[in-house]
Amino acid sequence: MSIVYRVIQAVMQVVPDRARDEVIDQHQYLGQPIDRVDGREKVTGTATFSAEYKVEGLTHAALVYSTIASGSIEAIDTADAERAPGVIAVITHENAPKMHVAPLLGHGGYAGTTRLEMLNTTEIAWNGQPVAVVVADTEERAEHAASLVRVTYTAKPAVLMLEDARASAKKPDSVLNMESEIKKGNAEELLRSAPFSVDRTYETPRHNHNAIELHGAIAIWKDDSVTLYDPTQFVNGAAVSLEKIFGLKKGAVRVLAPFVGGGFGGKGGIWAHNQLCVLAAKVTGRPVRLVLSREGVFRAVGGRTASSQRVALGADESGKFLSVIHTGITSQSTTNTFQEPHTFPVRHLYASESFFISQSIVDLNSSPNTFMRAPGESIGTFALESAIDELSYELGIDPIELRMRNEPTVDPTAGTEFSSRHLREAYSFGAERFHWARRPAAVASQRDGDWLIGQGVATGTYPMYRYPTSTRIRLRADGTALAQTASQEMGMGTATVQAQHLAERLALPMSKVRFEYGDSSLPAGMVAGGSTQTVSIALAIEHGSEELKKELLSLVRHNPDSPLHGADAESVHNRKGGLYRRNDPNVGETYVSILARARKEFVEVEAHTGQAFEILKYSMHSYCAQFCEVRVNAVTGELRIARFLGSFDTGRILNPKTAVSQFRGGIIMGIGLAMTEETLVDSRTGRIVNPSLAEYHVPVQADVPDLDILFTDIPDPYTPLGAHGIGEIGITGVGAAIANAVYHATGKRIRSLPITLDKLM
Numbered sequence: 001m002s003i004v005y006r007v008i009q010a011v012m013q014v015v016p017d018r019a020r021d022e023v024i025d026q027h028q029y030l031g032q033p034i035d036r037v038d039g040r041e042k043v044t045g046t047a048t049f050s051a052e053y054k055v056e057g058l059t060h061a062a063l064v065y066s067t068i069a070s071g072s073i074e075a076i077d078t079a080d081a082e083r084a085p086g087v088i089a090v091i092t093h094e095n096a097p098k099m100h101v102a103p104l105l106g107h108g109g110y111a112g113t114t115r116l117e118m119l120n121t122t123e124i125a126w127n128g129q130p131v132a133v134v135v136a137d138t139e140e141r142a143e144h145a146a147s148l149v150r151v152t153y154t155a156k157p158a159v160l161m162l163e164d165a166r167a168s169a170k171k172p173d174s175v176l177n178m179e180s181e182i183k184k185g186n187a188e189e190l191l192r193s194a195p196f197s198v199d200r201t202y203e204t205p206r207h208n209h210n211a212i213e214l215h216g217a218i219a220i221w222k223d224d225s226v227t228l229y230d231p232t233q234f235v236n237g238a239a240v241s242l243e244k245i246f247g248l249k250k251g252a253v254r255v256l257a258p259f260v261g262g263g264f265g266g267k268g269g270i271w272a273h274n275q276l277c278v279l280a281a282k283v284t285g286r287p288v289r290l291v292l293s294r295e296g297v298f299r300a301v302g303g304r305t306a307s308s309q310r311v312a313l314g315a316d317e318s319g320k321f322l323s324v325i326h327t328g329i330t331s332q333s334t335t336n337t338f339q340e341p342h343t344f345p346v347r348h349l350y351a352s353e354s355f356f357i358s359q360s361i362v363d364l365n366s367s368p369n370t371f372m373r374a375p376g377e378s379i380g381t382f383a384l385e386s387a388i389d390e391l392s393y394e395l396g397i398d399p400i401e402l403r404m405r406n407e408p409t410v411d412p413t414a415g416t417e418f419s420s421r422h423l424r425e426a427y428s429f430g431a432e433r434f435h436w437a438r439r440p441a442a443v444a445s446q447r448d449g450d451w452l453i454g455q456g457v458a459t460g461t462y463p464m465y466r467y468p469t470s471t472r473i474r475l476r477a478d479g480t481a482l483a484q485t486a487s488q489e490m491g492m493g494t495a496t497v498q499a500q501h502l503a504e505r506l507a508l509p510m511s512k513v514r515f516e517y518g519d520s521s522l523p524a525g526m527v528a529g530g531s532t533q534t535v536s537i538a539l540a541i542e543h544g545s546e547e548l549k550k551e552l553l554s555l556v557r558h559n560p561d562s563p564l565h566g567a568d569a570e571s572v573h574n575r576k577g578g579l580y581r582r583n584d585p586n587v588g589e590t591y592v593s594i595l596a597r598a599r600k601e602f603v604e605v606e607a608h609t610g611q612a613f614e615i616l617k618y619s620m621h622s623y624c625a626q627f628c629e630v631r632v633n634a635v636t637g638e639l640r641i642a643r644f645l646g647s648f649d650t651g652r653i654l655n656p657k658t659a660v661s662q663f664r665g666g667i668i669m670g671i672g673l674a675m676t677e678e679t680l681v682d683s684r685t686g687r688i689v690n691p692s693l694a695e696y697h698v699p700v701q702a703d704v705p706d707l708d709i710l711f712t713d714i715p716d717p718y719t720p721l722g723a724h725g726i727g728e729i730g731i732t733g734v735g736a737a738i739a740n741a742v743y744h745a746t747g748k749r750i751r752s753l754p755i756t757l758d759k760l761m
């Protein structure tokens, strides 16, 4: 870890905490199960998604994907495609204008996902890489013409599978800016001498993104600027990256993302759909719509790496951990850098005498891997929490009890205090509601006809983080308020929760406030990723409201006619649609009255927040206890989830209705991770062989039981609104909870996901 980081960390220990935000304890709008502000539009089908905009003279693009994984293009024959009906242009490396490469996601606000010079190179780096764009007057004609492009390749040897590349695994300098290796004490030695231990390897397969809304964009050039409708999770990042790629001036690309039909990390960056859509519109001089097919998303957009993870645990007779080891290998591609942080959970979950934590990485000829809901924590908790369960049987200690005996008092690897950690409460509420006490300790001891029944549990965790974010707040003479941040709403409830926040903060009714997002021309936000967006915007709105209060006071402070004459910011607060004196709540003025007196149409302020240095002072994480009951058919191996309960400790819940949806969605994706999701790759060619929802199985309604959700709802005093981001925690721990329940039902320990019936026969 860098010296600068260490210095900031040391400084942070003596920086005083900010005063508790009073809105944390207000509940008029925040904390209420308010309906989604965009719910009606979405369920009635009137919400317009990016690829649905009606644009005059719209043309359609389709892509050609490479069929080899490594090598180069020898020749590309586009004659037939060019002659096909309706074709306007066929763009290849031979005629594409020169583009630049955008820095990768996480670097300076850019959103690049590959170092490959897409369509400016003959180089082939993965099977499925886009090699040509065909533009035609209809989508079908574009698709047909794309099928007529003939590419001849010179193939080079490729490295395709994680298991074939183990020997070349290397330790990266860092994993998402954290150490790739942590050593505390001699963990191997203590493992060997521990009276009880397990030492296991767990495997997880590649996964691909399958948001309901496909990656689809519409690009419209006008002179040297572009408007792009793009369902991106990172509106600013997409805009600045495309400016960089096409050598345009700042502000020349306007990205609009009014609604996004799911992202999960797969829409965080620049992928073929947005970059090549802008390219096609530039080359043709026409508005272009480029929607990847479901297969196209598998080919061109990255997913989650496979992993091979070792977890070894040593404990004394009482179950106290003496040694905790979590190491593993994941992959990235030859054209990107992205380490799946699967060892992040183990850094914060348990106390132990010693630790050895280490990640290594191999480069594959695969599509550039990327963020996919709780990258790291989802698969990392599968390995870690399976191993804890295995150890509990070695020790003969209940798996919840074993975890509770190893609850740390401070962060076990960072050494910092927890800002808020109530995992004990989450377990106790969950265990009671799930009737954990009725569970027999013995495995394979419950049966209903052919069905073996078992219950399992696992801990999940996800970091609390926020990004620097800006907002503009405008208060109008009619008493309505608007906050604007270039951010996005992909179903998580951002638009609703920030409106609740604005109403609570300014003491206005919900009907008088609005939150605007999804437009890169608004004040900059960051990526809606890493479960950061809600708290990031919340802090900007908190600061903006302070600015607004000062601005309003500057209008009345010197006016002897105003009841707020002489007041300063500390002595007044927002109440009943105005500013009132704290020491005399009836003395004050409404916003309408303040603006009328000042003869102003509106007042407007901007606020910008800084880096999240508070995470260096405190260990800031969310936690959950996932409880699962499974039924496994003794004859067929069929696995069904009978009951599932998630008990969450994620700070204050801002809207229980949207929050429950987030938690349920995460758990459902976790059911997919545990039972069905697996990208199958042809080990000879690197071709994904199941690029469709018919062959790549995500959970359907019949796979998902009622999901019972509990939360501690205890505010974190050091986070905006006392909240944590909650988009990703839901998937964490689910894989292990299911695998642990399967073991309890059957006595079969499945260490390789997904848990398909062949593994249970």
Ligand code: MOS
Pocket: 233, 263, 264, 265, 266, 268, 371, 372, 373, 374, 375, 528, 529, 530, 531, 728
């Ligand atoms: Mo999330 S994987 O950061 O969209």
